[in-house]
Amino acid sequence: MRLAKSLQDIFEVFLIEVKRVLSDGGVILIFFIASLLYPLLFGAIYKNEMVRNVPVAVVDQSKSEDSHRFIQKIDATPEVVVRYRCNTMAEAEQLMKERKINGIVFFPQDYSTSLAEGQQAFVSLFCDMSSFLYYRSVYSGVSAAMLDEMEQVQLRRYASAGVTGESAEEQISPIPFEDVKLYSPGGGFTSFLVPGLLVLVVHQTLFLGIGILFGTTREDRKSLELIPQRLRHKSIYRVNLGRALAYLLLYIPVVAVVLFLIPHWFGLPHIGHIGDILLFLLPFMLATIFFCMTVxxxxxxxxxxILCFFFFSILLVFLSGLVWPQSKMPTFWRHFSYLFPSTHGLQGFIRINSMGARLKDVQFEYIFLWVQAGVYFITNWLMTYLENYRHLKRNELREKIRMQIEMRQANKRKSSK
Amino acid sequence: MNSTLKVLLRELDRIKRHPRYVIILTLGAIFSYVFFLTLMKEGQPEKLPIAIVDSDGSYLSRRLCHEIEATQGVEVVAVYGSHNEARQAMQQQKIYAFLEIPKGTYSELLDFKTPHISLYANNAYLLAGQLSYKTLITISRLASGAVHREILRKKGVSEDKIMATIQPIVIDSHFISNPWANYQPYVLTTVLPGILGLMVALISIYVFSEEQRLRTIGDWMRTADGKLIPAMVGKLLPYTFLFTMLGIVGNIIFFGFENYVLLGSFWSLTLVYVLYIMAIQSMAIVICVLIGDMHMAICVGAIYTTLAFTMAGFSYPVTSMPPALQGFSLIFPLRHYYLTYVDIALYGAGAKQWLMHMLPLIGFIAAFFIAGLIFNRNFKRGKRYRMLHPEINEPQPPTTDTKCD
Incomplete structure (x- = not known):
């Protein structure tokens, strides 16, 4: 009987809250439009995955066949394209300052003669560091061309040292290695960044939306309206559960689109076991919702x-270990990041979704999220309780004062009669 | 001018009475500075955990372990017996990469056969995965080099020729204005202005919504003698000043104490900073005018300012985005600030160059005045309406004051 009653209460609160969300333009904008707009934009922005055809200038003072071949090899790499050929370094530097190129390759005069004489030849590379992706592309493009070129030179040198044919080839790479880049074979920026950002989008839109809803209720002084009168300010957990349930159900379609459909549409990694992801997302959503309600x-x-907490969105990108590796964070910040459900949510989601881990591999995160959900539920309950308590006291006081005034007035009326 | 001053004084008085948001935002900015300066203290992550799968157990694998331990970039935290164990450790994020040495590698090498070793790197975390990958490749090369050296020595090649044979071409890399590929100056110099920009945009919209909420617009306009642009300028100036100061303090920390490279002049960077803050405030007003509803405007402002971090193009270059988005990136002041910063600090480019990149910032401020004029017209229409209906001109008592919490 009691259970039925509490379920009824929860359901009632749930309905009120759903209506409240759907009648607030700002919340609809954050919950349903921003949460879809961001993933779509991210998909479009990072569509090209990698930075290709970065323009560089070549300063070739050696003007030899060797340098020519090298330049052609650089131009042939997917990462780099030789846009300008300059005569002097100053000319190339000017182009760099004008931001027309992102790198300079310099061949000194003695490049070809050093090679011919069997000495080490030097090539200088200047990288634009304004964006690290430019530098990576230029560096890896030129390195790849260099390795290819080096092999040929080595073959010649081995020949002169008396090693020829197949055995020379074996000597050049005595231990060939295969490199396997797991989980994002192209080394693309998108596959790495976007899955993590998607989790943060869910976290932050929920945070903003709930923040706006709570602020609005307080501003309208309706904070207690949600609590059915018959509760008489007892069993507050029903209110908390009802509200949380409303956000959870409203967010099911959002999560379905953001964390399941978007990775499919944009060809992001999605090798996770769907049951595992769902099981993992449940505590993540609960922890996030109760966390947002507590704040x-x-x-x-x-x-x-929005004003006071929103700048945290940017910090969370770094706190969650997406950019800066978690194991290399100062201990204080690592523990600080455990306050936010987004940290473990993001780590766990990436590992299940992008790396194909199973639930038991993310045990720590999974358990931690359940603990967070529990703790934030309790803190949320406490905050609501205190607020009610204060409200009750204030009402009692108000009632008392009103009674006294009435009594005094009645007395006055009596005495005047 | 006089009316601007009056509004400015009024706003300062308001801040003095309710300093809550100004204090919170200042603390937030300080927190962000401390956070970023301490988080990436290393500049480049060092000693990233990696593992070795050693099925060979020979001299070679032990030697590789030693080589790896001597490097800065990575650290061997475990030696596993099988591939599956290592892969699981990777999924549990205990390691970012591993090197697999198959059985019989060393004996094959001695028999002049070519054994294979494999290298696995986790690219789901780009920075950590690529850094450990790069270090491991270097080590594999070094190992090959060691084998080379012994072979050539046996052939009787002289020592200086050996080096020239092993590595005939050397690339001498120069990273312009960031010689150690340090992450801190790269991230901080753009992200922190971005965060300050986000704050100033939101508070600029907020102070307008507050006037609306407390129904003090009439009083505000009377202070400004009914002139809209002085009313807005006076109201925004305190925040322009506060956030410019915070930004300059940040730049003093970056270029004075942390010694980030600054080839150009500090003052030109400061000038750009002031313009950047003003441009953001102007965009905030434009958003207010376009949307009208202040509650909605603050939501849109929040979305707009967070997108700026992506669209600034410092992490993922704008030139690699689809063309439509390249155009879209122009409406973000942070994009122009970043470009000017690169010109001034990293390249020490002449004024002609960075003034070009600064022009759009001035354009944003011009947009502010246009928005002001549009707003003014609407406002005057409203005034005429009120003159015809004096009953709605009554100043309403502030129903909800900030004390109610």
Whole structure:
């Protein structure tokens, strides 16, 4: 009987909250439009995966057959394209300053003669560091061309040392290695960055939306409206559960699109076991919702939540270990990052979704998220309880004062009669 | 001018009475500085955990382990007996890469056969995966080089010729203005202005919505003698000042204490900074005018300012984005700030160059005045309406004051 009653209460709160979400333009914008707009934009922005055909200039003072062949090999790599050929370094530097090129390859005068004399030949490479992806492309493109060129020179040198034919080839690479780049074979930027950002989008849109909702309720002084009168300010957990349930159900379609369909559409890695992902996302969503509701208790006005906490979105990208490896963070920040459900949510999701880990491989994150969900549920309950308590006290006081005033007025009326 | 000053004083008085948001945002900015300066202290992640799968157990594998331990980039945290174990460790994120040495590698090498070793790197984490991959490749080359050297020595080649045979071509790399490929100056110099920009955009929209919420627009306009542009300028100036100061303090830390490379002049960078903050505030007003509803405007402002981090193009170059988005990137002041910063700090380019990149920032400020004029017209229409209906001109008592919490 009690259970039925509490379920009924939860359901009632749930309905009120769903109506509230759907009647607020700002929340709809954040919950349903921003959460889809970001993933679509990310998909479009990072569509090309890698930075290809980065323009470089070549300064060839050796003007020899060797340098010519090298330049052609550089031009043939997918990463780099030789856009300018300059006579002097100053000319190339000017082009670099004008941002027309992102790298300079310099062949000194003695390049060809050094090679002919069997000495080491030097090639200088200047990389634009304004974006690390430029530098990576230029560096790996030129290195690849260099290795190819080097092999041929080595063959010649071995021949002069008296090693020829097949055995020479074996000598050049005595231990050939195969390199396998796992989980994002192309080494693409998109496959690495976007799955993590998707998790953060879910986390942050929920945070903003719930922050706005809580701020608005307080601003309208309706914070207690949600609690059915018959609860008489007891069994507050029903309110918390009802609200959380509303956000959870409203977010099911969002999560389905953002974390399942978007990776499919944009060809991002999605080799995870679908059951595992669903099982993993449940505590993530609960922890996130209760976390947002707890922080929401501190938000007094509709817009102040956005104002005070929103800059955290950027910090979370770094805190979650997406950019800077988690194991290399200072201990304090690593522990600080455990406060946010996004950290473990992102790590776990990447490992299941992009790396094909099973639930038991992300045990630590999984358990931690359940613990977070529990802890934030309790803190949320506490905050609601305190707020109610204060409200009750204030109402009692107000009632008392009203009674006193009425009594005094009645007394006055009596005495005047 | 006088009316601007009056509004400015009024705004300062408001801040003095309710300093909450200014304090929170200042603390938030300081927190961000401390966070980024301490998080990436190493500049480049060092001693990344990797593993070796050693099925050979020979001299060679032990020697490779020693070579690896001597490097800065990676650290061997475990030696596994099988491929599956290592792969699982990778999925549990204990390691970022592993090297697999198959059985019989060393004996094959001695028999002049070519054994294969395999190298696995985790690309789901780009920075860590690629760094450990790069280090391991270098080590494999070094190992090959060691074998080479012994063979050539046996052939009687002289020592200086050996080096020239093993590595006939050397690339001498120069990383312009960031010689150690340090992450900190790369990320901080753009992300922190971005965060300050985000804050100033949101507070600029917020102060307008606050006037609306407290129904003090009438009072505000009376202070400004009914002139809209002085009213807005006076209101925004305190925040321009605060966030410019925070930005300059940041730049002093970056270029003065942390010694990031700054080839151009500090003052031109400061000038660009002031313009950047003003451009962001202008865009905030443009958003307000276009949307009208302040609650909605602050949501849109939040979306707009976070997109700026992606569209600035410092992580993923704008030139690699689809053409339509390349055009889209122009409406983000952070994009122009980043370009000017690169010109001034990394290349020490002449004023002619960076002024070109600064022009759009001035364009944003011009947009502010246009928005102001449009707003003004709408506002005057509203005023005429109120003159015809004096009953709605009554100043309403502030129903919800900020004290209610």
């Amino acid at each position: 929401g208790s501190f938000i007094r006005h509709r817009d102040s939540g």
